[in-house]
Each structure stands twice: as C-alpha cells, then as structure tokens.
Amino acid sequence: MKSKILLIGIDGLNLDTGLENAPTLVALKEKGFFTPITIEPPTWSGPSWSTILTGAKHSQHGVFDNSFTGHKLLHHPDLLSRAYYQDQSTTTFAAAGWPPLVDPIGHGPIIHERREQAKALRHRVLVRDGETYGYTHVDAEIAAAAQYAISHHGPDVSFVYFCGVDEAGHAFGSIGDEYRGAIARIDAYLDNLLQAVQARASQEEPWLIVVTTDHGHIDEGGHGGDSAKERASFVVAHGVGRKNPLWPQSFEPHQLVDLLLAERA
Ligand SMILES: [Zn+2]
Numbered sequence: 001m002k003s004k005i006l007l008i009g010i011d012g013l014n015l016d017t018g019l020e021n022a023p024t025l026v027a028l029k030e031k032g033f034f035t036p037i038t039i040e041p042p043t044w045s046g047p048s049w050s051t052i053l054t055g056a057k058h059s060q061h062g063v064f065d066n067s068f069t070g071h072k073l074l075h076h077p078d079l080l081s082r083a084y085y086q087d088q089s090t091t092t093f094a095a096a097g098w099p100p101l102v103d104p105i106g107h108g109p110i111i112h113e114r115r116e117q118a119k120a121l122r123h124r125v126l127v128r129d130g131e132t133y134g135y136t137h138v139d140a141e142i143a144a145a146a147q148y149a150i151s152h153h154g155p156d157v158s159f160v161y162f163c164g165v166d167e168a169g170h171a172f173g174s175i176g177d178e179y180r181g182a183i184a185r186i187d188a189y190l191d192n193l194l195q196a197v198q199a200r201a202s203q204e205e206p207w208l209i210v211v212t213t214d215h216g217h218i219d220e221g222g223h224g225g226d227s228a229k230e231r232a233s234f235v236v237a238h239g240v241g242r243k244n245p246l247w248p249q250s251f252e253p254h255q256l257v258d259l260l261l262a263e264r265a
Helices: 016-021 023-031 047-052 079-088 115-119 135-150 164-172 177-200 253-262
Strands: 003-011 035-039 094-098 123-127 157-162 207-212 232-240
Touching: 003 177, 016 023, 016 177, 016 232, 023 177, 023 232, 035 253, 047 177, 047 253, 079 094, 079 123, 079 157, 079 253, 115 207, 123 135, 135 157, 135 164, 135 177, 157 177, 164 177, 177 207, 177 232, 207 253
Parallel strands: 003 157, 003 207, 094 123, 094 157
Antiparallel strands: 035 232, 207 232
C-alpha cells in the first residue's frame, strides 16, 4: 500500500548536540530506520536542500550557493512534483520559512509547483519569511499550519521545514544553551506533528515520517566548508501504521528522493 510521506527538514542540526535535547527525535531514531549521511560541499542550504529534495547532485541542479544564480532547478523537479507526476491523484503540501525553498517569487524555488499541480488544485503551500521576521516566530507558524494540514487534509506527500536551529547556530555557536534551546523547541514541534500523524494513521492509511538536515555547524557557529561536522547529516524514517522502510544501511543525500518515491509505488 502507498504510504503518505511527511519529510521534515531541520536546518543546520548537529545530531551530536541535538540528541540530548530532542526526546522526540531520539524516540523516532530508536524505533525507526536511521543512517548518517554525508553532505556534498559547499555545505550551504541552497545546494544541499536542492540535492536532498530533487535527487540531483550539485553539478546537475547547478545550485552552488544561496544566490541560486544560474540554477537548473526547472529541469530537476522536486520530490512533491515527482510524486504528483508518478500518480496524478497525489496531494502535496509544503511549508517553509526560508523563501528559496517554496516561494515562487524570487530565487528558485526548490519546491516548484508545476502547472499541472496548480491546475489540479493538488498542492498547498505555506510561505513565510524567517530571514526578515525571525525563525522563532516563523517556525511556530509553520508548525501550527503543518499540524492543521496533516489533521484536516492528510496530504500524500509533505515537506515541512524549520530553521530556528540554524539561526541559533549562526548567532550563538552550536554547542551552547541557545542552540540546545532551539533544538528543544523544534523537537516539540516534531512531537506535535508526530501526534497529528498518529491520530489518523492506520493500516489503511500508512504514514512514513522522515527527518533530515542539510548540514551541521562548526562549534563557533557557521558552515559552508568541508569539515566533518559541517558535512554531517542523517536520515531518520519511522513508519506509522506500517513497518519501517527497508532502505540500504548507507546512501548518499541525492538518493533519498528515489527511496521516498518508491514508498509511493
Ligand atoms: Zn545556516
């Protein structure tokens, strides 16, 4: 049976620091599938999310920094578009506070609604601007909207994105109380989303909850380089109303999209 897929992106999460402050993520990791993955440098959000969400490598999608200059994203449809093309009854939902991920005005976006999806009214998107208004506020709105969407619409494939952890890493470094506090805050949102899924998932409506990040941080805060800490990422995948996925114990970031689409076959 086809699973509904909820992919949750937590920007700039060092798992080393994160697990102490993230009981929900720890529980998902222990009950679910887990593998570390290694991000291709440069470890910026633009290239990394482009790779994770489209399945194309940096050299293919042409995103090498956060300017998106010269990108080829139009030729590399994202997970949500590909799920729709795979089955045109598929409903999709995206919510993010970093505009290049979802905002049709401006750079990208990486998750780019195709005309067919728009015409079929199969796609919902929530765009916020955390760069301008701050992610503490914006992540809370994203979490509330995503919880509502899961509970009331049960979209077939979703991407929900939080950036407060990355913001705290840049401002205060990635080993202090502020970074840990941001992780605890996002983990509570993760718990809300998990509960919304658990309330409706069943054998007739199986769900797969997947959590990943686009890069880590150096201790002082910051990323973009090729150190192990900056390149460290992971994939957690937990089935609700179904078994965990039987994925290879190690894979590369660009391979995640195909693994997810296979769960929709
Ligand atoms: Zn960052």
